[in-house]
Amino acid sequence: MLESLSRAGGKKKAASMKAGGMMAQNMASARGAEQPSGAGRAAWKEGELLPEGWEDMDVGQKVSEIYMGERGILYWLQQAAWFSSIGLAVAWVIFRFVGPSLGLYNLANELTSVSL
Numbered sequence: 001m002l003e004s005l006s007r008a009g010g011k012k013k014a015a016s017m018k019a020g021g022m023m024a025q026n027m028a029s030a031r032g033a034e035q036p037s038g039a040g041r042a043a044w045k046e047g048e049l050l051p052e053g054w055e056d057m058d059v060g061q062k063v064s065e066i067y068m069g070e071r072g073i074l075y076w077l078q079q080a081a082w083f084s085s086i087g088l089a090v091a092w093v094i095f096r097f098v099g100p101s102l103g104l105y106n107l108a109n110e111l112t113s114v115s116l
Contacts, residue, residue: 044070 042051042065051065067073100107 041065041069044072046071 042053042057044051044065048071051069051071054062054065057065065072069075096107099105
C-alpha cells in the first residue's frame with residue numbers, strides 16, 4: 001500500500017513539474033514578445049554618422065532614428081546632462097572647499113559658524 005501511494009505521489013509531482021515548466025516557458029516567450037531586443041531600431045555603430053540602412057529608410061523612420069535612435073538626439077542630450085551635472089558638482093566642491101582652504105577667498109558663512 002505504501003508503495004502504491006509513493007508511485008501516485010511521484011506521478012502527481014512529475015505532472016506538476018511538467019506544468020510548471022510549460023508555464024515558465026510560456027512566461028518567458030510572453031516577456032520576449034512584449035520587449036523585443038532593439039525595439040525595431042537600426043544598428044548604429046560608434047563613430048558612424050548615420051545608422052545602418054539609412055538610404056533604405058522612409059522619411060518617418062529617418063526622423064525617428066535621428067531623434068530616438070541609439071545615437072540620436074535624445075542620447076546626446078542625456079550625455080550632456082550627465083556631464084554637466086558632474087561638472088557642476090565638481091565646480092561646487094572646488095568653490096566651496098578648495099578655494100577657501102587655499103586662501104583664495106573667504107565665504108560669508110563658514111561651516112563652523114552656525115547662526116540661529
